Amino acid sequence: MAAITNLTMKEYQVVLISMSGVRVYNKKLLNLGLTLPGFVDRSRVIASLPSLGLLTIASHTPENWEVVYIELDDYTESDIEKIINLRPDIIAFSSLTARINETYLLSNKFRKLGFTTIIGGLHVSALPEEGMEFADCLIQGEGEIIWEKLLRDFENKQLKPLYSSITNHNFAFHFNASKIPKYELLDISKYNRLTIQTTRGCPLHCSFCAASRTISSYKKKSIELIEKELNKIFELWNKPFIELADDNTFVDKVWSKDLLKLFSEYKMKWFTETDISVAYDDALLELLAKSNCAQILIGFETSNSEGLLGLDKANWKHKQFDNYLKAIEKIQSYGISVNGCFILGFDTDTKDTFKETEFFIKESH
Ligand code: SF4
Incomplete structure (x- = not known):
């Protein structure tokens, strides 16, 4: 304790x-x-x-x-x-x-x-x-x-x-009215990573996901406020590994590039969660690599494309399925590892889904 x-x-x-x-x-x-x-x-x-x-x-x-x-x-x-x-x-x-x-x-x-x-x-x-x-x-x-x-x-x-x-x-809360979290309450020497939140919620509304349903609709903080939070952490702590407590960081690609430019100014490694669309934006991938992003977590959800049908209103994830392997390879080519997340138990899954998922994970490294 x-x-x-x-x-x-x-x-x-x-x-x-x-x-x-x-x-x-x-x-x-x-x-x-x-x-x-x-x-x-x-x-x-x-x-x-x-x-x-x-x-x-x-x-x-x-x-x-x-x-x-x-x-x-x-x-x-x-x-x-x-x-x-x-x-x-x-x-x-x-x-x-x-x-x-x-x-x-x-x-x-x-x-x-x-x-x-x-x-x-x-x-x-x-x-x-x-x-x-x-x-x-x-x-x-x-x-x-x-x-x-x-x-x-x-x-x-x-x-x-x-x-x-x-x-x-x-x-309901305006995100830019956020106060800097009281990191000074922590015995900061015992942590090997600290969190900041740059966005809250996700506009994709996947049917199983709590983001945007349980806490708040999608919102993002100003870059100035994020800078203040990072400065506070760096005043207190000398083990810079930051984990973003976001649901889907890179929804807004213009804002994301400003965020990554800010991150490049700090000597830190960091991790966040996002969706596959980062792989379609070369400039963003370059900035991700420059800013020392260690890993991104992406919810691929399944290796069985049928399971993605109807997952979100626009069937966006289903439409990305054929790009999965290439997109993963591209992100990895920038030196960023991809932490893939999968759900087993979609209505369309069968016993074979376990093996298929294993095969997909190995094939995509
Ligand atoms: S993309 Fe990810 S964070 Fe967004 S709703 Fe779907 S599962 Fe949730």
């Missing part, structure tokens, strides 16, 4: 708890020997990233609140005792589906002890009715504007059970 606190005495205190990482709960799958080595490696990386959502919320916290940031991965009763001993006014969790059951248990435990608990993140944003059973208050969607209102309501004893930027457009 890592806990960092601002030691000045404030009127109120909030403990922000990050519940990241991945767990396999299904006993049948475990008994079958589920290992998913690549996935486990990726989940370790995710678990070792700080919660950018909570660091962002921390920067939107009013001055009269003290903020404590804690990551609970593998934890013991003594870690829980330490949180209890802080006697915070509010305990707020950020959690994904993979650890929501643990989050619900912990939230209930703290509530029984008389603490006010809040849960936010993708899972409760998708299923607020479920989450409301386990916390005093939920945040659905973007938290930046909600957070200050929620804390003021708490101060006035008017906390509501649900604050939603999805149903209440007054809480």
Whole structure:
């Protein structure tokens, strides 16, 4: 457990708890020997990233609140005792589906002890009715504007059970009003990569994907604001590997080129997620290479083109299928590795899909 606190005495205190990482709960799958080595490696990386959502919320916290940031991965009763001993006014969790059951248990435990608990993140944003059973208050969607209102309501004893930027457009957030995440709350020496967010959501709307549905519609930050965030990181940290917490970074190719020019000014390696269209833009690929992009993650989704039919409204992904191998080769030719993501279990998949996927991955390197 890592806990960092601002030691000045404030009127109120909030403990922000990050519940990241991945767990396999299904006993049948475990008994079958589920290992998913690549996935486990990726989940370790995710678990070792700080919660950018909570660091962002921390920067939107009013001055009269003290903020404590804690990551609970593998934890013991003594870690829980330490949180209890802080006697915070509010305990707020950020959690994904993979650890929501643990989050619900912990939230209930703290509530029984008389603490006010809040849960936010993708899972409760998708299923607020479920989450409301386990916390005093939920945040659905973007938290930046909600957070200050929620804390003021708490101060006035008017906390509501649900604050939603999805149903209440007054809480929808203008991305350029973002404050620089409070990276200074971290014990920064223990991280080997830090995250920034340059875009949020994705306009492609693939039917299975939470981007643009659960948190916000597609939006991008100004290059000036991204520069300030990078400068803040570089003031604090000397291991420059940046992971972009974006859904699909290079949707807007003009803006993307400005972003890559900015990245080239920093001595850093970096990673992001995007779609295959980067391979069609030579100038963008050149800038990607110049800016020391180490890897991009692309959702190819399947090696079976039928599975892509109807995935997005314009069938864009289906139309790209025949370009997949050439596009991957082209990106790799710029020295950038491609982390391909696939879904197994489309309605059109058969047992052969497993072998076909393996063949595609090997053929595309
Ligand atoms: S392209 Fe990627 S991020 Fe965008 S909607 Fe599809 S799966 Fe989600």
